[in-house]
Amino acid sequence: MKQIIALGGGGFSMEPENPLLDSYILSQSKEDNPKICFIPTASGDADNYIARFYDFFKTQNCKPTHLSLFNPPTRDLEDFILKQDIIYVGGGNTKNLLVLWREWGLDKILKKAWEKGIVLAGISAGAICWFEESITDSYGDGLEPIQCLGFLNGSHCPHYDGEKDRRPSYHHLIKSQLIKAGIAADDGVAIHYIDDEIAKIVSSRPKAKAYQVILENKVVEKQLPTEFLGKL
Secondary structure, three states: OOEEEEEOOOHHHHOOOOOHHHHHHHHOOOOOOOEEEEEOHHHOOOHHHHHHHHHHHOOOOOEEEEOOOOOOOOOOHHHHHHOOOEEEEOOOOHHHHHHHHHHHOHHHHHHHHHHHOOEEEEEOHHHHOOEEEEEEOOOOOOOEEEEOOOOEEEEEEOOOOOOOOHHHHHHHHHHOOOOOOEEEEOOOEEEEEEOOEEEEEEEOOOOOOEEEEEEEOEEEEEEEOOEEOOOO
């Protein structure tokens, strides 16, 4: 069973006092004490980001570790990755993430991990990287299209309600056919794919939603069923 969990926003880096999405990710592993590896490439392996990962996950029933491409723990990255139960990719610059992953062959290793059944998860850059295309601010001023890994079909837009330019820019790129139609997620939403299809959409915020965004002469949004993981 192939699994990808794409977070539009939230998790330990955005909601340190709200563990709902990260607990959901941990619960998708078949292991009682899963090995979870953080890949912070998109942030340039920022020390503070890595520290926040450990601050949260060391209190959970799991075995946290991380993979730095600036200070790799081993020459055999494939062996290191394929021994994990969950891969959690952080946010940051998607363009740099993709360049470095391809240079190191990590894109191919992660595809093997996905096909093996290791859960792939991530937030923002760590969410859009799995799709064919997305919208990114990696190039500097403004939001532009970017070609990603293509494990999942279509495009993805995170931070749909969290950044004022995301929604109109995503609509414009789809309308202009610069990127394919796809799925948008508010901050606090995780889209769980099993074998290439959406199996479930969950949220850590009561009003946060996900949307299918398509082109039918004009751009059309369809709100998708989203399960709030907390108590109302």
